[in-house]
Amino acid sequence: MGNPVVVGYVPTPQGAATLARGIVEARHRDALLLVVFPKPDGGSVVVDGVEVDEAMDPVARLLQDSGVRFGVRPLTAGGSVPEDVVSIAAEVDADLGTGLRNRTPVGKLILGSNAQRILLGATCPVLAVKAQ
Numbered sequence: 001m002g003n004p005v006v007v008g009y010v011p012t013p014q015g016a017a018t019l020a021r022g023i024v025e026a027r028h029r030d031a032l033l034l035v036v037f038p039k040p041d042g043g044s045v046v047v048d049g050v051e052v053d054e055a056m057d058p059v060a061r062l063l064q065d066s067g068v069r070f071g072v073r074p075l076t077a078g079g080s081v082p083e084d085v086v087s088i089a090a091e092v093d094a095d096l097g098t099g100l101r102n103r104t105p106v107g108k109l110i111l112g113s114n115a116q117r118i119l120l121g122a123t124c125p126v127l128a129v130k131a132q
Contacts, residue, residue, distance in 0.1 A: 003030030
């Protein structure tokens with residue numbers, strides 16, 4: 001059994017691509033897939049005892065249908081998503097997946113890049129995934 005695979009998920013094409021690749025990697029490694037996501041406000045459902053925003057419901061169904069062992073971990077509001085994802089990956093001694101999106105140089109300068117911060121901050125291998 002391999003190290004857990006941690007996927008930082010957001011409901012975007014990049015997040016979907018990262019989740020799909022995370023499922024493949026977890027299956028290949030016979031590892032737990034831990035999906036980490038920022039928890040928005042709003043209605044929620046419960047998956048494996050964890051409250052999940054309704055936007056995550058299709059993701060929960062995909063995970064349940066995938067056949068891989070999985071867990072979900074919502075991030076608390078107000079934290080730094082990249083730092084929280086890196087911290088969780090270190091905590092569970094994981095391999096890590098993160099989505100990449102195209103940004104203009106000005107966008108990178110003003111907003112920074114969560115993927116870049118994860119790539120630079122992680123102490124484990126990171127697989128960067130681009131949406132097709």
